[in-house]
Amino acid sequence: MTTLSIQPSLSQSKDTDKLGMAIEYFQSGKYSEALNLFTKLEKNHNLNPRFKAYIGVCYYYDWNYEQATEYLSKAIPQLEKFSPQEQSFYNYACAESYFNLGEYTKALPYYTKMLSLCHDNEKPDAYYRIGFIHMFRQEWIAALDNYQSALVYYQKYRPDEKARISQIRNMINGCAVKIDNR
Known part of the structure; x- marks a missing residue:
């Protein structure tokens, strides 16, 4: 019985450590490493919109523009209470991703939104x-x-x-x- 109650706690602790490492990697510009950890965490947890935006940014820096737009376009509408600077960057990364995919019509509103925030x-x-x-x-x-x-x-x-x-x-x-x- 004790083992069962301890096990989820250990797992949660490990995931908390993974999340901390993922954030550290992200903040230090190690986007591939951060992406690896975030996607592993996402399999077992419902990540909040900011972390989903982080995943989108990681994909953007890894030149995986399709995945970047997938994550960023869903996360951005949920981030309106965040600082204009932070929102601005997510909009820019999403716009650039759509632009690089040749999806100019989809890129335009993100560039426009970015201009109002940056x-x-x-x-x-x-x-x-x-x-x-x-x-x-x-x-x-x-x-x-x-x-x-x-x-x-x-x-x-x-x-x-x-x-x-x-x-x-x-x-x-x-x-x-x-x-x-x-």
Whole structure:
């Protein structure tokens, strides 16, 4: 009898230790190791939305974008009470994952949400990607607007990224030509 009551306690203790290790790995950028532990824990426990978002982020950093979107798209709506910074990153990782899968329509709302939550110095990449999404859709005015926003933010917050700034200028010129030729 004592063995039965002790056994679940030992198992819970081991799982608590695993969770602590998974969080440590996650916070130190060891995403594959964290993912391994989180997925093992998920088999036996109903993880909370934050930990599911962590799993999505791990998949994002492992370039497994399908799994990243699977976890992040389900976790994000449940994380509205978390800090804007944290929500912003989850939205960005989800948007980037959809973008890398070529699912631009699904990426767009996550980039847009990210823009409403993040700091100004984090906005250039999102505007740049949104510009691409509109360009792929041949929505030249919207693409132009977003590339112009990206340019402003890159010049202000990342002036050393000269190649990207030059590329954005070329994209702006290309959009202007498309608009003029309509």
